Amino acid sequence: MTTAEATARPRRSRRRRRSGLQRKQTRLAWLLVAPALLIVAFVAFYPLGRTVYQSFTNEQFLALEPTKWVGLDNYHRLIHDTAFRHAVWVTVKFTLITVSFEFVLGLIIALVVNSSFKGRGVMRAVMLVPWAIPTVVSAQMWRWMYDQIFGPINDAGVRLHILSHNVAWIADPSTALWAVCAVDIWKTAPFVALLLLAGLQVIPHDLYEAADVDGASKLSQFWRITLPLLKPAILVALIFRTLDALRVFDIFYVFFGSRPDTQTMSILAQNTIVTTGDVGYGAAISVAIFLIVGLFVVIYTTFLRVQEQ
Amino acid sequence: MKHRAVLVLAGLSCALAVAIALTVAAAGSAGTAEPSSPAAVKPPPVLGANAIKAKYGGQSITFVGDAAVGNSHVRDQNLVAQFSKQTGIKVKLVPHPSSGTDAYQQLARNFSSHSSSIDVMMLDVIWPGAFAPYLVNLKPALGQQAKLHAAGIVLNDTVNGKLVAMPWFGDFGILYYRKDLLKKYGYSSPPTTWAQLGAMSKKIQDGEKASNPNFYGFVYQGNSYEGLTCDSLEWLASSGGGQFIDGGKVTINNPKAAAILNLQRSWVGNIVPQAVTTYQEEDARNAFDSGNAAFMRNWPYAYSASKGTPVDGKFGVTTLPHSGKSPSVGTVGGWQLGISKYSKHVGAATEFVRWMTGPAVERYDAIFNSNVPTIPAVATIPAVVKTNPYLIPSIAKVTRVTRPARYLGTHYAQGSQAIYQGINQILNGKSAQSVLPGIATQLNQLVKK
Numbered sequence: 001m002t003t004a005e006a007t008a009r010p011r012r013s014r015r016r017r018r019s020g021l022q023r024k025q026t027r028l029a030w031l032l033v034a035p036a037l038l039i040v041a042f043v044a045f046y047p048l049g050r051t052v053y054q055s056f057t058n059e060q061f062l063a064l065e066p067t068k069w070v071g072l073d074n075y076h077r078l079i080h081d082t083a084f085r086h087a088v089w090v091t092v093k094f095t096l097i098t099v100s101f102e103f104v105l106g107l108i109i110a111l112v113v114n115s116s117f118k119g120r121g122v123m124r125a126v127m128l129v130p131w132a133i134p135t136v137v138s139a140q141m142w143r144w145m146y147d148q149i150f151g152p153i154n155d156a157g158v159r160l161h162i163l164s165h166n167v168a169w170i171a172d173p174s175t176a177l178w179a180v181c182a183v184d185i186w187k188t189a190p191f192v193a194l195l196l197l198a199g200l201q202v203i204p205h206d207l208y209e210a211a212d213v214d215g216a217s218k219l220s221q222f223w224r225i226t227l228p229l230l231k232p233a234i235l236v237a238l239i240f241r242t243l244d245a246l247r248v249f250d251i252f253y254v255f256f257g258s259r260p261d262t263q264t265m266s267i268l269a270q271n272t273i274v275t276t277g278d279v280g281y282g283a284a285i286s287v288a289i290f291l292i293v294g295l296f297v298v299i300y301t302t303f304l305r306v307q308e309q
Numbered sequence: 310m311k312h313r314a315v316l317v318l319a320g321l322s323c324a325l326a327v328a329i330a331l332t333v334a335a336a337g338s339a340g341t342a343e344p345s346s347p348a349a350v351k352p353p354p355v356l357g358a359n360a361i362k363a364k365y366g367g368q369s370i371t372f373v374g375d376a377a378v379g380n381s382h383v384r385d386q387n388l389v390a391q392f393s394k395q396t397g398i399k400v401k402l403v404p405h406p407s408s409g410t411d412a413y414q415q416l417a418r419n420f421s422s423h424s425s426s427i428d429v430m431m432l433d434v435i436w437p438g439a440f441a442p443y444l445v446n447l448k449p450a451l452g453q454q455a456k457l458h459a460a461g462i463v464l465n466d467t468v469n470g471k472l473v474a475m476p477w478f479g480d481f482g483i484l485y486y487r488k489d490l491l492k493k494y495g496y497s498s499p500p501t502t503w504a505q506l507g508a509m510s511k512k513i514q515d516g517e518k519a520s521n522p523n524f525y526g527f528v529y530q531g532n533s534y535e536g537l538t539c540d541s542l543e544w545l546a547s548s549g550g551g552q553f554i555d556g557g558k559v560t561i562n563n564p565k566a567a568a569i570l571n572l573q574r575s576w577v578g579n580i581v582p583q584a585v586t587t588y589q590e591e592d593a594r595n596a597f598d599s600g601n602a603a604f605m606r607n608w609p610y611a612y613s614a615s616k617g618t619p620v621d622g623k624f625g626v627t628t629l630p631h632s633g634k635s636p637s638v639g640t641v642g643g644w645q646l647g648i649s650k651y652s653k654h655v656g657a658a659t660e661f662v663r664w665m666t667g668p669a670v671e672r673y674d675a676i677f678n679s680n681v682p683t684i685p686a687v688a689t690i691p692a693v694v695k696t697n698p699y700l701i702p703s704i705a706k707v708t709r710v711t712r713p714a715r716y717l718g719t720h721y722a723q724g725s726q727a728i729y730q731g732i733n734q735i736l737n738g739k740s741a742q743s744v745l746p747g748i749a750t751q752l753n754q755l756v757k758k
Contacts, residue, residue, distance in 0.1 A: 149525075
C-alpha cells in the first residue's frame, strides 16, 4: 500500500507538473482549432444530426399538419421498400462498372503521359478537359448527343454502318445504364489518371535502370516495380471514385429525371424529399446512404492500414 | 411546372408578335382599329360598381396574383386599378413567386399560421384539394356564375360539395397534325379515334421513312414527370378508362385503362419513337417542328412557338382522339381564384373574384395576355380567336378533365408520381396489367390519408 502510494505520488505529481504546461498548450490548441471545429460542426454535424433526427419523424415538406415522432417506422418501411432495394442495386452496378473502367483507362492514360514524348505538357492539359466541364453541362451535352432523332452518335453510327437504325440510347432500358456509365467514364477517367500520374512520378527512376541492367522485360518491370509502388495512389483513387460513384446524382438526374428503373440512391432520396415532400422517409434513405458509403470507407481504410503494416 | 413557364414565354412572344402585326396593320389602315388588340384592349367596367362601393367602399384587400413576369403582372395591375377606381375597394397586389412550389409553400405557411394577410389568391389547378379547408365556400355567392365555366374545372374546384375556388384561365391538351402529310396520303381530315391515329401514323410513317428514316407518326410527353400524368389522363378519360380516381374511389386499375395503355405501349418503338419515354414538352415539339412527326400532343403554347420552324403553315390543330363512346378530352392546366377563410373582408373579396372570373375579364385576359378562357362562350368571341388562333370551335368546346388533386389533397404530388412513374414503366415495355395494381395500391393509401 504505502510503497504503491509512494511510487504513485511522484508519478502523479510529475504528471500534474507536465500537464500544467501541457494544459496551457492544450488550451491554446483548442482555441486555435475552435473556429474550424465550429464550422465543421455547423456545416457537417448539425445537418447530419438533423437528418438523423428527421428520419425518426413523419415530417412533410409542405404539410399543413404538425410533425410527429414515429420511431423506427421509416426504417421499417425502408427495409421493405423494393424501390430502395432497386436503387441500391442500380447504384452498386453503376459503381462497379464505372470504377473498374475508369481505373484501367486512367492507368493507361497515366502511363502514356508519364513517358516522355513531344507535346507531353499539352497532352496532360488536354486530357483534363472532360473533368473540367461541370457535370450537369456535360450530361446535358451527352443527352443531346445520344438523342434518337438528332443525335450525332446515331448519325455517325448509321453512316459508318455500325448501327442499322437510330437507337434510343437513353430511353431503352437495355442501353440506358451503359449510356450513363460511358459518360461518367469519359468524364472521370482523366481524374483517375491524374491521381495515378502523381503516384507514378514519385517512383525512383533508378529502380527501372537497375531492372534494365538485370535484364527484366518492360512487362515484368510493370508488374514487379510500377504496380506495387503505385498501390497507395491506386487505393486513394479507388476510394475517391467509389465514394463519388455511390453518391452519384447529377448525371442520372439530367438523363432520367425520376424514372424508376434507373433511380440511384441519391435520386431516390432527393425525389422523396423534394417531389413527394416526404422529408422523414427521405431522411431515413439519406441515413441509409450514409451508412452504405461509410461501410465502403471502413473496408477501404482497413485495407489501407493492412497495406501499411 | 415546365409548361407553365414555357406558356408564359410563349404568351409573351405571341402578344409581342400580335402587337407588332397590329402596329403594322394600323399604319396601313389608320383609324379602323377595333379594341381587340392586346395593346388597345382595356379592362372592362365593374357591373353594379355603385352598389359595391356603397357596401364595401374604403375596405382594403390583398390579392396574391400572377408572378411578376411580363404581361401577366401588367394585366393584374390594370385589372386591380380598374376595380379600385370603380368600387373604392383598395386592392393591394402582391405577385406570387414564379416557382410553383414556392408559391404553394407561401400559401401553406400563410394558412397554417391562420393569417389574415392574404384575402384573394391565385391557385394552381392541382391545389384546391390541399387548401380546401382554408378556403371560403363560394357556392352561395358565385355558384350561378360558375355554371358559365367548363364543367370539368368547376368540378375540380369543388371539394366535398363546396366550391372553394373559381376558374380563371387554363389551357389544355390538343392534337397537332401535319395538314400537308394528311393530304399527301389521301386523308381529308385529322383522326378522331385513337385507332385512326394509329392507322394514319403507320401509313404516313411507312411512306415518309423512304426519304427520312427518322420519321415517326406520333409524339407526346412520355417522360417520368407531371406531364405524363396529364397525357395519360387524356388517354384514359377519352377511352372509358376513368380519371384515375372517380368519386373518391381509385379506378385506375380497369380493363379499358389497361387496353388504351397497352395500345400506347405497342406504339412505342413503332409509330412513336422509343425516346418518347424521355420526352417533355419541348422534346416533343422539337421532333414535330423539325418535320420528324405527323402528329403531336401538346399544350396551346406550341401553336405560336412553332411559328418560323420548318413546319410553319403546314400544321393544324384539333381535339385529341377518343375511343368508343367516350368524348375527346383535354387535361386542364391553369389557375383559379380563391378567398382565404381567415380574410377579414370576405364580402369585398367575393365581389373582386366575381368580377375577375366573369366573362368580361376573361375576354380581356384572353386578348391582352393570350390566356385560354375557362368560359367556353368567351373562347368563341372572334377577337379572342384572333389572338388565340388555335381556339377553333371544336377545341373551345372540348370536355376538360382535371387531375385527381381534389381527392389527393396535400398528397397530390406523391399520387401523381405513382401514376407517371408507373405509366412510364408501361411505355418502357411492362404490361399495363402488371403495373396498374401497384399504382392503385399506392393511390388507395394516399386517398385514405
